[in-house]
Amino acid sequence: MSIHQRLQSLGIALPSLGGPFGTYVPAKRVGSLIFVAGQIPMKEGKSLANGPIPSVCSIEQARVAARQCIINGLAAVHAMGPDMLQKVAGVARIGAFVLSDAGFTQQPQVANAASELLIEIFGDAGKHARVAVGVNALPLNVSVEIEMTLMLSEG
């Protein structure tokens, strides 16, 4: 099954990118790697989760948002070219930054939603190294921001 078929079977439609992006790009290829910029959980122009966890945003909301970050990242890869997503052979690393109240310690539960989606889409090749940390402030007050490093097939 192709990645696009896999997304379809999961009920995921890739959004088109907001752009233009001023001063950086949403994804940059370097040899057989793609660095995907830190994604925020925008869906149809609105963030799916705002504010620190758990005082303002619940873990469950943040998990939905983490999933959206991944979808937006894959949309960024798709925007690089019509067959780019199909060339993705796996996921190397994700960095998950979780807007946290001091003392909140369940960043992995939030990041798991992103990791699980990558495995649903890419199978075992979607398993990745991960860093998940709390932060006290994020752009636009979103509750989670996730960057990815993807691997391309050499072919």
Next chain:
Amino acid sequence: MSIHQRLQSLGIALPSLGGPFGTYVPAKRVGSLIFVAGQIPMKEGKSLANGPIPSVCSIEQARVAARQCIINGLAAVHAMGPDMLQKVAGVARIGAFVLSDAGFTQQPQVANAASELLIEIFGDAGKHARVAVGVNALPLNVSVEIEMTLMLSEG
């Protein structure tokens, strides 16, 4: 001297990994790089350091913990295969996230303990680029989390 002999001479025994890891892997190989997931300072099932520095955790405790993060990361590499650690040719980058009270500014002193151990083990090839920052929250309330990017020998 092999890496394993070097570890032995330093009195370091690599722990076996806790696993199974649900949704990500502790280390992922991509060509001649290994991305090691963010490691926390678990030793024999307990964290060596918890809480923000310096109000709850001392710099000295956090340094011991930073060292343990590196040991756990090397254990993750060892778990990839019996000769994988011996193929590590050097260290490219570490990212050190230090649980900090606002106004704490000595993240480098904590991260130095990790950097020093990598140089003890790998010699000059263990010298690496580094980012060390403070954060207000970490998984399980550990005082430090460290990720690594390692280089493999091509042979």
Next chain:
Amino acid sequence: MSIHQRLQSLGIALPSLGGPFGTYVPAKRVGSLIFVAGQIPMKEGKSLANGPIPSVCSIEQARVAARQCIINGLAAVHAMGPDMLQKVAGVARIGAFVLSDAGFTQQPQVANAASELLIEIFGDAGKHARVAVGVNALPLNVSVEIEMTLMLSEG
């Protein structure tokens, strides 16, 4: 125009590095990548911006500081060898850590100053993936720390 000519035309003189660096290196080459360590906004021995934004440091000050982080990072590459900077073919990724009051959400405005300078210097090849997050504490109480991953030309 060479990178050095480009820097000159922008009025940028690369500083010499402070060094020696104890336990890590300011830049590490790995194949066709250079990992540049997290840079802080030191200029002539003093930080250009200290304290959290916006309560202590203004966005405008932090933007000047972000630009200095990039200049210092390029100085680190230059220090690797006399023609190393000329071999840089582009910028893959930057990670911008912005010392933030809780509730500050304009990390991208700060990071943009770094991104814009990279494009001024490297043109389109300077466009990069980026992660920009807030943190509650940074080394020496600087207002911004930026790491880079650069691409080398294969030739």
